[in-house]
Amino acid sequence: MxxxxxxxxxxxxxxxxxxxxxxxxxxxxxxxxxxxxxxxxxxxxxxxxxxxxANKTDLLGAVAAEGFRELRERLHRVNTPSAANPEDGFVAMAQAYVQFAVGHPAYYRLMYGRDALQRDQYPDLHAAANAIYDELVTLIVTYQQQGLLKPGDAKPLAYVAWSLVHGLAALIIDRQMETPPDVDALAQLALHTLLQGLLR
Amino acid sequence: MxxxxxxxxxxxxxxxxxxxxxxxxxxxxxxxxxxxxxxxxxxxxxxxxxxxxANKTDLLGAVAAEGFRELRERLHRVNTPSAANPEDGFVAMAQAYVQFAVGHPAYYRLMYGRDALQRDQYPDLHAAANAIYDELVTLIVTYQQQGLLKPGDAKPLAYVAWSLVHGLAALIIDRQMETPPDVDALAQLALHTLLQGLLR
DNA sequence: TTCCATTGTTGACATTGTCAACATAGGTGG
DNA sequence: CCACCTATGTTGACAATGTCAACAATGGAA
Known part of the structure; x- marks a missing residue:
């Protein structure tokens, strides 16, 4: 034993x-x-x-799923919607998300980038990734109920927010940015823009 | 010959x-x-x-660079900022971007996901990818000069916009969405949200 | 205690990336 | 016009890798 x-x-x-x-x-x-x-x-x-x-791909899939669970835990820890300032809540989650990616770039790349890991064929992986999405939906719905966010179907909006942080994380760890960026500041700007809008 | x-x-x-x-x-x-x-x-x-x-990685890097050039061309083709409605310009570019990814998922994954392709080590690839970023900066600056967008350093804002469309494309081709989405509609929602903001 | 399902091992093989040695073409200087 | 050189293509070989088939050990159930 x-x-x-x-x-x-x-x-x-x-x-x-x-x-x-x-x-x-x-x-x-x-x-x-x-x-x-x-x-x-x-x-x-x-x-x-x-x-x-069954094979190496399955093994890596399991590792990736574990990564999603870890990431979700971290997000859940900072997911404490405060009516005082909704932006703070979003920014905190975005920063936690991007920090994870930057702290474990290869791991994060496996979780997403892997061609072989077709989500549909790995239910566990798909579920673990979806839990992150759910975390976001929850946050949005909560704020909407408090009247702090525009109303509307939270699901597509959650995809939009997820896209933003995932894209940000991906560009950063792929060194697509010109200068090694201040990750937290960039995440804050991203969420600030998403919330406030870009139009004059 | x-x-x-x-x-x-x-x-x-x-x-x-x-x-x-x-x-x-x-x-x-x-x-x-x-x-x-x-x-x-x-x-x-x-x-x-x-x-x-020199090796297979180099070859794939060259293919990826070619992909970035093709993508940039498509974006450039729809990059016609109209003062009438700035949202239209952004939405058109986002849709062209996501359509490329959805139309060539494996190709798009190679352009980004490839672990081996460290951007810094492939100047040509890095440059080709940066051209896309430049396209975005141009669009933002143009609108700012017309007073249609909030002022501010366009560079980080371009990263934010790029992150959004890249993240969206990535989630879609990785089948991370629950239902096979209406790609154009989702791209439109994403850009609409970015421009108008999410706050009430 | 016996036996079988679970778990681990060894040998083997096909696939793949890549190097070294060799072959050929086709343009260039004489 | 021809010999030659360099750029380009070929063949043989090898090590690394994923994975199958056959075999071995363990330990709990009957």
């Missing part, structure tokens, strides 16, 4: 694989995750993982 | 490789681009490409 170095059975190989895969991604990027390297780090033979995941 | 099937020298292998790579991506996704498959389609041996590209 207690995982020991020399037991034939690992104890909780599945969890260990996910953890080490995440570590590898953080350290050297997703491309560094090879079944062999991963197995070695866990101290197990190269094909042991196949008892827990 | 005229490329013929049986000449030892191809004529313009570099261009042919880029074209076929793009075609392969469209047809079967970026993962289908293998040096061997690509060479075979062009009718050349497996390593011939290495006379024109």
């Amino acid at each position: 207690a995982p020991s170095k020399t037991t034939y059975h690992h104890g909780d190989l599945r969890a260990a694989l996910l953890q080490e895969a995440a570590a590898l991604i953080e350290e050297n990027g997703t491309e560094a995750v090879t079944m062999r390297a991963l197995s070695e780090r866990v101290g197990v033979s190269r094909t042991a993982a196949y008892r827990h995941f | 005229a490329p013929s099937k049986t000449t030892y020298h191809h004529g313009d292998l570099r261009a042919a490789l880029l074209q076929e790579a793009a075609a392969l991506i469209e047809e079967n996704g970026t993962e289908a681009v293998t040096m061997r498959a690509l060479s075979e389609r062009v009718g050349v041996s497996r390593t011939a490409a290495y006379r024109h590209f």
Whole structure:
């Protein structure tokens, strides 16, 4: 039961694989995750993982799902709508979101960019990502009920807000910005603009 | 000079490789681009490409850069700021942008998602992507000069707008939306919100 | 205690990116 | 007009990788 170095059975190989895969991604990027390297780090033979995941893509999908859950948790922690100033609430969430992406760029890229990870084919992944969307819908609905936001179907609006922060995160970690930006300030500007509008 | 099937020298292998790579991506996704498959389609041996590209990543980088140029052209074509209604201008560009992504999802994913393509290391790619940003800056500055938009540094504002459309495109082609969305309508809503603001 | 399902191992193979050595064409200087 | 050189293309080989098939060990249920 207690995982020991020399037991034939690992104890909780599945969890260990996910953890080490995440570590590898953080350290050297997703491309560094090879079944062999991963197995070695866990101290197990190269094909042991196949008892827990159908293939490498599935494994990475599980890692990505875990990432979405972690991100959602962070967002949930700062999702405390205050009637005093709705902008603060949005800005706090946007900053938490972008900070996660900037803090774990390779991980974040896996969560989204991966071609192979067709969402429809990975229900768990899809659900984990959707939980983030739900977090946003909640925030918008709450403010709408308080009369602080324009009325209207919150769902498409949540997509709009999500698009904004996701796009921002993506452009930043892809170094598409000219100067290494002040991430928090940029997130604040983005949400400020979204809320106040750009028109004169 | 005229490329013929049986000449030892191809004529313009570099261009042919880029074209076929793009075609392969469209047809079967970026993962289908293998040096061997690509060479075979062009009718050349497996390593011939290495006379024109240092490695596969470079080749894909060139394809991605080409994609950015194509996208920029499309944006430029609809970038006709009309004082009558600034929203129309923004919406048209957003729709053109998202339509490109939806029309060529794998291609668009390569342009952004590719971990390996660190922008700083591919000047051509970086420049091509930046041209799109410039297109946006131009639009914003123009409207500002006409007094239709709030004043302020256009550069960070352009990043915000870019983030919004890129994020929207990414979420759509990753099928992160619940229902296959009306792309144009969503793009319109996004830009409408950005311009008018969300606050009551 | 016996036995079987679960979990892990070893060997093997096809695919892929890429290097080194070799081949050919086609324009250029003599 | 011809020999030659350089740019371009080919063939052979190799290491890395994902994954299958066959085998082995474990540990809980009957």
